[in-house]
Amino acid sequence: MGYLDTTHGFYKEASLTPQVGLCCVTSQARFLPGFTIPVAMQEMNYGCGTTVHFGELSPEETILYVGVGGGLEALQFAYFTRRPQSVIAVDKVPEMLDKARENFILAAKNNDWFRPDFVQLMQGDALSLPVEDESVNVAAQNCLFNIFEQDDLTKALAEMHRVLKPGGRLYISDPITTKPIPEHLRKDERLRAMCLSGALTYQEYLNKIIDAGFGTIEIRMRRPFRVLDKQRYSLEENILLESLDLVAYNKPVAEGGARIFAGETIIYFGKERLMDEDGRIIPRDIPHPVYQKTADYFRELNRCDVVVTDPTYHYNGSGGGCC
Incomplete structure (x- = not known):
């Protein structure tokens, strides 16, 4: 059987x-x-x-x-x-x-x-x-x-x-x-x-x-x-x-791979405008949810004005907050 x-x-x-x-x-x-x-x-x-x-x-x-x-x-x-x-x-x-x-x-x-x-x-x-x-x-x-x-x-x-x-x-x-x-x-x-x-x-x-x-x-x-x-x-x-x-x-897999959101965020606190690898603007002083590929991109940059948080394995689509 x-x-x-x-x-x-x-x-x-x-x-x-x-x-x-x-x-x-x-x-x-x-x-x-x-x-x-x-x-x-x-x-x-x-x-x-x-x-x-x-x-x-x-x-x-x-x-x-x-x-x-x-x-x-x-x-x-x-x-x-x-x-x-x-x-x-x-x-x-x-x-x-x-x-x-x-x-x-x-x-x-x-x-x-x-x-x-x-x-x-x-x-x-x-x-x-x-x-x-x-x-x-x-x-x-x-x-x-x-x-x-x-x-x-x-x-x-x-x-x-x-x-x-x-x-x-x-x-x-x-x-x-x-x-x-x-x-x-x-x-x-x-x-x-x-x-x-x-x-x-x-x-x-x-x-x-x-x-x-x-x-x-x-x-x-x-x-x-x-x-x-x-x-x-x-x-x-x-x-x-x-x-x-x-x-x-049910969306097509992007050329660079699937977008996986696992609770990672970017917090940018620099002065000039910052963009991700696809040209999207990263807001300043706000925890900004990103998918796995973008988080890895900024980790490799190792900028002193960017903090990339670890995956929390909890994502609900909302951004961070400022009060």
Whole structure:
């Protein structure tokens, strides 16, 4: 039985009996006015972070969510769209779709703003999405793509790129690893299904997204997730897994490479006008967010009137501040 069959069986079990401790099932969803989460849906919060970035969603958008789980993030997306079939939720596991359908009925009883037809549930595969080309504004997946082996991950990212409109956004939350995971763990199909052994390193994951055609990437959060410890997993040293939340834009990759924003800023305090390598003016005395290439450019210049900050791995699109 291949790893995808193991994953299918594992999440069939998780749909029938909530798996406490699977990913971040104990985490609480952020507060939204008038938003009540059914207990059964909260118990199936099988994700390692979030793909719902509240300040960026608008009612006219169509949103694709792959790997519906108990339906929590699809429900959160529907909170902002509030129109029939504005959220498309795809899952390969029929039992998971059935459970999400039950949870949406419960959600409608507790939320006056919600109707189950706001979410269109579809059985389908992330490797061959049942969605037309360039038909959605937003695509999202939480703690799913790390399960795939590398060739399948390439296919899944290509599918997300295919269905997104030009300029559309791909929201991802996935585990990454700080050290290469040994082959004996990568081959363990159940550990892979549990989001514990399929993770790539930070740069490997970004390279996969860039290779799929996404030209701009914003790192929203990078934080500790799990430890693969020496005793339980037969390792020479512990391996820290992290949770990575990011937004990738369906924009062409620039000639000089993709633009990756990871919280780096430039603070310029000189006298004359300063420009970056592409001729853009750098403001004076204000922390100015820059992407990786520009930060490296100024580090190499080593100017005495420029401070380049290290990556924080948290970027929300806003600049610095001056009170």
